[in-house]
Amino acid sequence: MAIAELTDAERDEALGELTDWTLRDDGKAIHRSFKFKDFNEAFGFMTRVAITADKQDHHPEWSNVYNRVEITLTTHDCDGLSERDVKLARFIDGIV
Numbered sequence: 001m002a003i004a005e006l007t008d009a010e011r012d013e014a015l016g017e018l019t020d021w022t023l024r025d026d027g028k029a030i031h032r033s034f035k036f037k038d039f040n041e042a043f044g045f046m047t048r049v050a051i052t053a054d055k056q057d058h059h060p061e062w063s064n065v066y067n068r069v070e071i072t073l074t075t076h077d078c079d080g081l082s083e084r085d086v087k088l089a090r091f092i093d094g095i096v
């Protein structure tokens with residue numbers, strides 16, 4: 001399904017709300033780092049994100065090393081940021 005890339009104004013507004021996320025240099029993705037008590041907590045978090053991401057049919061680019069999780073959100077369908085990234089970032093912010 002076609003999805004529109006955020007306009008510059010929409011992107012700036014989203015970043016004003018998602019203050020823990022940083023814009024990638026090319027402007028096409030946002031990134032946030034997470035640190036948990038241990039692997040169990042990190043993986044529990046990833047499991048919750050994965051279930052919601054799959055329901056939204058919008059999947060993060062991420063990595064995990066023990067208690068750390070790195071997440072990048074971008075929309076492949078528009079090769080940039082879309083409302084789907086904002087929605088998933090809001091969900092993630094709500095569970096940490």
Ligand SMILES: C[C@H](O)[C@H](O)[C@H]1CNC2=NC(N)=NC(=O)C2=N1
Nearest residue numbers: 057058059060074075076077078
């Ligand atoms: C066919 C399927 O709906 C698409 O490939 C979905 C799956 N998950 C996705 N995830 C992300 N991050 N971007 C997408 O454009 C995307 N598209």
